[in-house]
Amino acid sequence: MQFFEHKESASRPTTRIRDEIDDRFKWRVEDIYEDWSAWEKDLQSVRGLMDEFVAYKGKLNEGPEVLVKTHQLSDRIGMTAYKLYRFPQLQFDVDQRNNAIQSRLQQVQNLFAEYGTRTAWFTPELLSLGSEKVMGWVASTPELKVYEFPIAETFRAQEHVLDEAGEQLLSFGSRFRSTPGDVYRALSTADVKYNTITLANGEETTVSPGTYRNLLETNRNQDDRRKAFEAMYTIFDDKKNTFASIYNAICQRDWMSAQSRNYSGTAEAALDSDNVPVSVLETLIETAREGAEPLRRYHKLRKKFLKLDKYYLYDSFVPLVEKDEEYPYDNVSEMIVEAMAPLGSEYQEKLAESLEGGWIDVYENDGKRSGAYSAGVYGVHPYMLLNYTDTLNDVFTLVHELGHTLHTVYSHEHQPFATSSYTIFVAEVASTTNEALLLDYLKARRHEPLDRAILLQHAISEIVGTFYSQALFADYELKAHRLVESGAPITAEVLSNLYDEVQNSFYGDAVDQDPLYKLTWARIPHFFNSPFYVYQYATCFASSAQIIKGLLNEDPTEREATRARYLELLSSGGNNHPMEQLKKAGVDLNDAGTVRAVVDQLNTLVDELEAALEALNA
Numbered sequence: 001m002q003f004f005e006h007k008e009s010a011s012r013p014t015t016r017i018r019d020e021i022d023d024r025f026k027w028r029v030e031d032i033y034e035d036w037s038a039w040e041k042d043l044q045s046v047r048g049l050m051d052e053f054v055a056y057k058g059k060l061n062e063g064p065e066v067l068v069k070t071h072q073l074s075d076r077i078g079m080t081a082y083k084l085y086r087f088p089q090l091q092f093d094v095d096q097r098n099n100a101i102q103s104r105l106q107q108v109q110n111l112f113a114e115y116g117t118r119t120a121w122f123t124p125e126l127l128s129l130g131s132e133k134v135m136g137w138v139a140s141t142p143e144l145k146v147y148e149f150p151i152a153e154t155f156r157a158q159e160h161v162l163d164e165a166g167e168q169l170l171s172f173g174s175r176f177r178s179t180p181g182d183v184y185r186a187l188s189t190a191d192v193k194y195n196t197i198t199l200a201n202g203e204e205t206t207v208s209p210g211t212y213r214n215l216l217e218t219n220r221n222q223d224d225r226r227k228a229f230e231a232m233y234t235i236f237d238d239k240k241n242t243f244a245s246i247y248n249a250i251c252q253r254d255w256m257s258a259q260s261r262n263y264s265g266t267a268e269a270a271l272d273s274d275n276v277p278v279s280v281l282e283t284l285i286e287t288a289r290e291g292a293e294p295l296r297r298y299h300k301l302r303k304k305f306l307k308l309d310k311y312y313l314y315d316s317f318v319p320l321v322e323k324d325e326e327y328p329y330d331n332v333s334e335m336i337v338e339a340m341a342p343l344g345s346e347y348q349e350k351l352a353e354s355l356e357g358g359w360i361d362v363y364e365n366d367g368k369r370s371g372a373y374s375a376g377v378y379g380v381h382p383y384m385l386l387n388y389t390d391t392l393n394d395v396f397t398l399v400h401e402l403g404h405t406l407h408t409v410y411s412h413e414h415q416p417f418a419t420s421s422y423t424i425f426v427a428e429v430a431s432t433t434n435e436a437l438l439l440d441y442l443k444a445r446r447h448e449p450l451d452r453a454i455l456l457q458h459a460i461s462e463i464v465g466t467f468y469s470q471a472l473f474a475d476y477e478l479k480a481h482r483l484v485e486s487g488a489p490i491t492a493e494v495l496s497n498l499y500d501e502v503q504n505s506f507y508g509d510a511v512d513q514d515p516l517y518k519l520t521w522a523r524i525p526h527f528f529n530s531p532f533y534v535y536q537y538a539t540c541f542a543s544s545a546q547i548i549k550g551l552l553n554e555d556p557t558e559r560e561a562t563r564a565r566y567l568e569l570l571s572s573g574g575n576n577h578p579m580e581q582l583k584k585a586g587v588d589l590n591d592a593g594t595v596r597a598v599v600d601q602l603n604t605l606v607d608e609l610e611a612a613l614e615a616l617n618a
Contacts, residue, residue: 011328012390018094018365025329026094027383028358032087039087039104043111046080049073050115060125064137064144070122071147075417077115079378084108086377093385095367096190113175120168123154123161131155146416149575157272160261170260180249184528187239187246189369195231199224207231209370210387216317217391222308229314229516236522243522244492251484254531266481270532274425275577281474281535283592288471288538289505291599295468296510298460298606303510305613310512316464320609321453321616326390329362329398336399339441340434342551344563347406354405360384371525372397374404378417382408392458399438403431407570415573424533425578428540429547429585430570432466436548453612456605463602466541468506474535476502477527495521542594543587545601550586562586 013021033039053073059066088105092098126134138144138151154161162170196206200221205211207228215228236243251266258269267278303311305320333355337348354360361368364387374384382405388394407430412420439462443455476499483498484490496518503517526533550562569585579589588594 012388013363016364016366018368021363021365024357025360025362027090027361027385029087029090029383031358031380032083032090032377036104039084042080042084043108046077046084047111049077049080050118053077054118057121057125060122061129064141067126067134067137068141068143071144071418079417081108081112082376082378083380085112086375086383090361090375090383093369094361094365096185096369097367109178110175113171116174117168117171120171121164124164124167126151126154127158127161131158147418150418156275160263160269160272162261166260170257177253180246180253181529184243184246184525185369187242188236188523188525190367192235195234197224197227197231199227208364210364210389213317213393214389214391216314217319217393220318222315225314225318226312229312229514233516233519233523236519237516240492240496240519240522244490244495246528247480247495247521248484248490250528250531251481251490254481255484265485267478267532274423274579276425276579280539280579280589281478281532284535284538284595285471285475285478287592287595287599288468289475291596292468292506292508294599294603294606295464295506296508298464298602298609299507299510301606301610301613311510312512312514313507313517314514316511319454320457320613321450323450323454325392327392327395328390329388332395332398335441336395336402336438339399339438342437342559342563343567347567350406350409351402354382354384354402354409359405360386362386362388364389372401374401374408376408376412376421378412378420392454393461396435396438396458396462399434400431403434406430406434410567410570411573414571415575419575420573422573423578424530424536426540426543426569426581428466428537429543429582429587432462432537432541432544433547433551433566435462436544437551440548440552449612449615453609453616456609456612460602460605460609463541463598463605467538467598467602470534470537470541472502472506473524473526474532474538475505476521477531477534480521481531539589539595542598543582543585543589545598546587546594547585 013025015021018026033042053070056066056070056073060070085105085108088101088108092101092105095101134151134155135148138148144151161167194206194208196204198204199219200223205215207215209232212228212232216225219225219228254266254269258264258266261269263269263272265278267281271278271281299311299316302316302320306315306318308315333352336355337352340348340351359381361384368387369385370387372384372386374382376382384401384405386394386398386401388398404427407422407427411422439455439459443452446452446455479498479502480490480495483494488494499521500513500518503520504513521527524534547562547566550558551566553559553562565585569581572581572584575581582589
């Protein structure tokens with residue numbers, strides 16, 4: 001099956017000036033709005049819809065017809081909100097120095113914060129009608145059936161909903177919830193001046209986030225890696241007290257919100273929205289920490305093979321073995337689509353469409369935010385941000401984000417708006433499943449010992465980065481929030497010592513200590529933007545590992561059944577609790593064995609890598 005026409009490969013741009021990068025490597029925001037005047041028109045129209053919704057205050061008891069109208073109005077407002085927010089947000093993310101676009105973004109945020117305050121009455125008024133009456137209306141009113149799960153969820157969380165006055169009071173603070181994260185992004189990205197270093201070959205380079213990662217992954221000179229590490233981390237060291245103050249504000253905000261809604265802790269509050277017990281988080285952390293020996297074996301193997309007297313974490317990214325091979329963006333599309341064959345031709349066709357142009361912002365440019373993500377826009381298409389540098393890791397990052405993108409495509413196609421948003425808890429299953437399929441595809445086609453070692457190394461790196469590192473981060477994050485819950489002070493020293501303690505509990509004596517690594521807490525954006533997010537990378541990795549077993553099973557019946565269950569998961573959006581959705585897909589995260597299996601998998605892979613390296617040496 002042919003998905004792409006042949007086209008000439010283009011090299012990665014050498015410029016960081018956005019206007020000089022070919023438009024086909026940039027996302028097309030015009031698919032959302034043609035221009036700012038169209039955006040302004042929708043901004044005005046949504047104000048009218050908001051007024052119309054607010055006018056129903058005190059009328060919910062009039063019957064199911066009113067409930068239908070309010071929910072349909074909420075859908076229209078929500079769908080418009082996606083577009084109103086994404087249009088400036090996407091443009092701001094590719095140039096975070098643009099104050100004019102930032103002000104438009106804040107305009108939208110303020111509007112919906114005001115709307116949240118004006119509609120604080122809705123949930124308390126709905127709850128006052130009683131579950132029996134409202135769910136009876138849902139059962140007897142066809143137009144309400146699409147809202148059955150979200151309405152039932154409102155009643156499930158009833159004990160954590162305040163009265164109208166309380167909800168309104170909390171809503172006044174909604175516009176400030178994002179402020180600590182906004183300050184962090186400005187301090188760490190928009191206002192940062194990256195350091196310049198001189199490499200061993202005499203070349204000067206500015207250590208931006210993309211360049212930093214590339215240096216650690218490609219530069220075989222340990223002193224150059226040390227310079228890059230110090231150049232990046234001294235940025236955070238110089239402002240560590242400010243970063244600590246920001247993080248304290250985030251933890252205090254989360255604790256205030258948890259207490260005001262009658263939760264016993266911040267983790268309980270964060271996980272309850274998905275109906276996930278905190279024991280799942282705690283079991284993950286404990287199992288990963290207790291199963292850290294394969295992780296330590298891997299790093300000791302690296303130190304020995306690299307012949308390093310001292311081995312630091314900044315040495316953990318450089319390949320043990322490598323080929324002089326780059327992966328230009330234009331060259332990897334067909335390979336990626338072919339690798340997804342176990343998911344069926346329909347999935348492959350949708351994937352090919354997402355790669356054709358307009359959905360993805362590929363390369364780094366001045367002012368662009370670091371990292372990668374996929375962001376949905378209901379009724380349009382998802383958008384993906386990359387900072388692609390032609391490495392194998394970049395290929396896997398692309399595949400990872402494509403997993404999110406296809407999850408969004410399936411969800412938006414099969415779910416009404418009310419249940420179209422899937423939870424973070426299942427989101428990373430789609431991304432890590434894609435990565436696993438690409439890895440299997442490459443392993444099946446590369447049989448030389450060198451290629452085998454390269455792919456084993458990547459497979460191990462994925463477990464280390466997606467499972468162990470995220471469990472470590474989750475451990476730190478949980479402990480930091482519980483410090484705040486206990487009334488303990490939060491300072492740069494406290495956070496650095498806490499991170500150091502957690503890191504040592506995972507790595508032990510397998511790595512040498514550099515004092516700057518204590519500051520890692522300050523450079524993990526998820527800590528500041530999405531508390532209690534990172535653990536889900538690890539649980540999702542365990543989930544996808546189980547799904548992959550079925551997709552690659554020798555029995556064609558089992559393969560087909562797994563694929564059907566998996567595509568149903570992608571199409572389910574937010575129509576049920578994520579733990580239940582995963583059970584339907586064949587994964588039970590209540591079973592600690594699901595998590596321990598990843599530890600066993602790493603142990604086996606380290607054995608295989610050690611044997612492969614010995615064969616190469618021989």
